[in-house]
Amino acid sequence: MYNDEKNLYHYTYRKDGSEQPGENLVNPQSVPGSDNEHRENVQEMKPVKKNRLGMKIAALCLCCALLGGAVGGGVAWMAGGSSTSISVSSRPATEVAIKTVDGKTEMTDAEVYAANVNSVVSINTTGTAGTNFFGQPVQTASAGSGFVLTKDGYIVTNYHVVEGADTVTVTMYNGDEYDAKYVGGDEDYDIAVIKVEAEDLQAVTVGDSDTLNVGDHVLAVGNPLGELTFSMSGGMVSSVNRAINVSGTPFNMIQTDASINPGNSGGPLFNSYGEVVGIVSAKYSSASNEESVEGLGFAIPINDVIAMIQDIMTNGYVTNKPYLGITGGSMTEQMAAQFRYDIDSGVFVYSVEEGGAADKAGLQMGDVIVKVGDKDITSMEDLNVVKKQYSAGDTATFTVYRDGQEMTVEVTWDAVPAQEQTDTSAQAEQNADDSYEGMDPYDLFDYFFGGRYN
Structure with missing residues (x-):
């Protein structure tokens, strides 16, 4: 350590700082009175030679590591400095050949x-939804998708996409815009046809939705959110013939996990051969908590509606849509108790239209329809689902409850009158329920039967 003595610094190896006699004394050769008189002969400290071998090895390893990293990272060290290079693939862009859809080539x-x-189109509509506080009409706008069915401009979409629209504008992939005219549609099946004045449009090829199997690959093309135009999403068929309820209307659907969002409605669902096998119609939302659920999309099987679409193109509406000619509602336990019926489910017949299919078959007011063919009927919803499996002119066996026992009648379906094309069976059921809502069960019974079953 260092000692301070008379402002002179001395080095000693002793821990307590003491010095041995004769250690670090004034140089005896100093001449009194000279400039060196007070200069001490400080012990010369020679640098300690440390073992540098380890440090050299470490430095060599570090250099090697840096050099390896520089080479691996594409950095080339040069005499005058350095330059950085990035490896870029030389693979050419893949060219997609436009193939013709022939139903044979995957x-x-x-x-x-x-x-x-x-062949896919973007559809934008404007409409009016009532009036505001000042009595002014409230303008609305919505967007959806569709696809060209014929070269001369017939386009298929969902009924709910163009329902109540004042104007319909169609935009093609190349940017061409057309004003479209509403031809006709059917709310029960959520299909509609619109027409643009154009020629030589590229039309889709319609496939066979009955050949779809769970696990088959499908693709949806449309305009999600109304602004991400001409987007494609892919997935598999999750289920076929899936019965779901959309806003009170039953549908037979293709279920898929392809991403489907608002704005996709009305667009085509393609199989791996490029054929249209469905019309994208709905994105599932949980009815219990109204939360959106991912991976659940639905499309209308094209086989279920293609004949109706052609009918709409020709006549403006579905001429062979089956019609029973009754006003009905779902049977309830309360009705069964009050009317003393032995059954508490089925379709209660409130009234029968004179000259209609039900009337001709012998159905009566107060009958309860419990089966059509081999399908059990527990509610009006069940009857609507079964009805979609028939066309006007088809005959079905109805099992009805009457006078405490079951009986069967043969019903030949009528066609829906043209003036009633906009009415749905679900609406008819609701109208029937509303008409008699609030009536005392006994009054309701007397209203229909005149006390006949007291």
Whole structure:
């Protein structure tokens, strides 16, 4: 350590700082009175030679590591400095050949898109929804999708996409816009046809939805959110013939996990051969908590509606839509108790239209329909689902409850009158329920039966 003695610094190896006699004394050769008189002969400290071998090895390793990293990172060290290079792939861009949809050639997703994107359209509508506080009409706007069915401009979409629209505008993939005219539609099946004045449009090829199997690959092309135009999403068929209820209307659907969002409605669902097998119609939301659920999308099987679409193109409405000619509602336990019926489910017949299919078959007011063919009927919803399996002119066996026992009648379905095309069976049921809502059960019974079953 260092000692301070007379402002002179001395180094000693002793821990207590003491010095041995003769250690670090004034140089005996100093000449009194000279400039060196008070200069001490400080012990010369020679640098300690440490073992540098370890440090050299460490430095060598560090250099090697830095050099390896520089080479691996594409950095080349040069005499005058350094330059940085990035490796870029030389693979050329893949060209997608536009193939013709022939129903025999399976395509890649990119080929399906290239073959059909010019047949998909974006649909924008405007309308009026009532009036505001000042009595002024409230303008509305919505967006959806569709696809070209014929070269001369017939386009298919969902009924709910164009329902109540004042104007309908169609935009093609190339940016061309057309004003479209509403031809007709059917709310029960959520289908509609619109028409644009154009020629030589690229039309889709309609496939066979009955050949779909769970696990088959499908693709949806449309305009999600109304602004992400001509987007494609892919997935598999999650279920076929899935019965779901959309706003009170039953539908037979293709279920898919392809991403479907608002704005996709009315667009085509393609199989891997580029054929249209469905019309995208709904995105599932949980009825219990109104939360959106991912991976659950639905499309109307094209086989279920293609004949109706052609009918709409020709006549403006579905001429062969089955019609029973009754006003009915779902049977309840309260009705069964008050009317002393032995059953508490089925479709209660409130009234029978004179000359209609039900009247001709012998159905009566107060009958309860419990089966159509081999399908059990527990509610009006069940009857609506079964009815969609028939066309006007078809005959079905109805099992009805009457006078405490079951009986069967043969019903030949009528066609829906043209003036009633906009009415749905669900609406008819609701109207029937509303008409008699609030009536005392006994009054209701007397209203229909005149006390006949007292």
